[in-house]
Amino acid sequence: MLNRISLRQMQYFVATAESESIIIASEKIHVSSPSISAAIAHIESELQVQLFIRQHAKGLMLTNIGQQVMQECKVILGQANSLYALAADFSGSIRGPLKLGCFSAFSPMIYAEIIHGFTHLYKNVTLQLCEDDQQVLLNSLSRSELDVVLSYDLNIDQDLIHFEPLAVLPPHVLVSEAHPLAKSAAVTLDELATYPMVLLDMPYSNDYFLSLFRQQKLSPQVAHSSRHMDVVRSMVANNLGYTILNVRPKNNYSLDGKRLVRLRIAGEHRPMKIGLATAKNANLNTVAQAFISRCRAFLSNQYIPGMGDAHFFDAHVKTKPALQEA
Incomplete structure (x- = not known):
């Protein structure tokens, strides 16, 4: 019977189906991989169907019946959420x-x-x-x-x-202690354009950072890039280049323990x-x-x-x- 499958197990299954990976789903919904695997195995056992085809290179792919089960689960989860929302609004x-x-x-x-x-x-x-x-x-x-x-x-x-x-978060520069500009009170984009840059390469953010240079008809020397801010900070701390960021963590050290130096950018620049x-x-x-x-x-x-x-x-x-x- 369907009541032997919990809403939480449906949530784990849908998250995995959308991510095509148990590991990625685990990171997104903050639930351990074994718990997600157990939930999927339980649903397959209850319904007597195979929900995923497990491919070595491409991750998890829904079977035809898996696609249909996912759609039904999303309907049920949506109805459950509506009930909670209705009760909260009323009370x-x-x-x-x-x-x-x-x-x-x-x-x-x-x-x-x-x-x-x-x-x-x-x-x-x-x-x-x-x-x-x-x-x-x-x-x-x-x-x-x-x-x-x-x-x-x-x-x-x-x-x-x-x-x-x-x-408002204005842009600022991060460099390593060994960088030639590390002792500057402020730096200009003209100065930065002569040094290698480490780019935080996330959609829309990357274009924002590069647009700061474009507005002054400059071209930065992007030598390295990463989608992860901690990786960018580690590259900078190891003197692979400078970076431009808007967030300002309290910790001025990279994860490998090297110190970072924050610098102002001279002039007016669009903040995030x-x-x-x-x-x-x-x-x-x-x-x-x-x-x-x-x-x-x-x-x-x-x-x-x-x-x-x-x-x-x-x-x-x-x-x-x-x-x-x-």
Whole structure:
């Protein structure tokens, strides 16, 4: 009987089907790989069908029946989420699911205070967290797979998505202690263009960093790149080049223990804005509205959880008063 398959097992199966990998699904939904494997095995046993074809090079591929089971599971999960949302809206309580997206480059810094703090405060909230790049998050938001996205103001389609900026993050330069520019108070893009660059190569972000040079008719020497900020920071710390970033972790060391030096960029340059993205046609439930209120209270130009040295940029940022929770 279908009631022997839990909603949680369906969630694990759908996450794996969408990721085409148990490992990737594990990282996205923060559940161990053995738990996901057990859930899939249980569903296959209950239904007496094979859900995936396991390919060595290409990962997991749904069988024909697996495709149909996934669609039915998504319908059932959607109906269950609607029941929780309806109850929360009717009672006014903060209870039910929250499908949250967060840009992966800054999610480690804001996770504890904003995301974990919210679920700790409202214990009846079920969080589904997606950490990914801007392109994936905006696409998921437009398909109503996410309720709210914490992201940058990059490539926002204003006809489909509403973006509420909360804090401004100007660009800055990171170099190693051994870099020739390490002792400079500030550097120009002209100076940087003569040195190798390490590019954070994420969709939309990469174009933003390169556009800073294009606006001054300069071409940076991109020598290395990575989609992962910690890898970029390690390359820079090992003096493979400089990088330009907007997030400013409190820790000025790479993961291999080498010190990084942060420098101002002389002149005026377009900052990134961190904020909240929601679909314009979305009817936000009580849970999503409560999370948005928390973000407004905890994110401002004066303070961003997990980030340091806001005064470093005071000359470039017009600040707004920090909001307080009612």
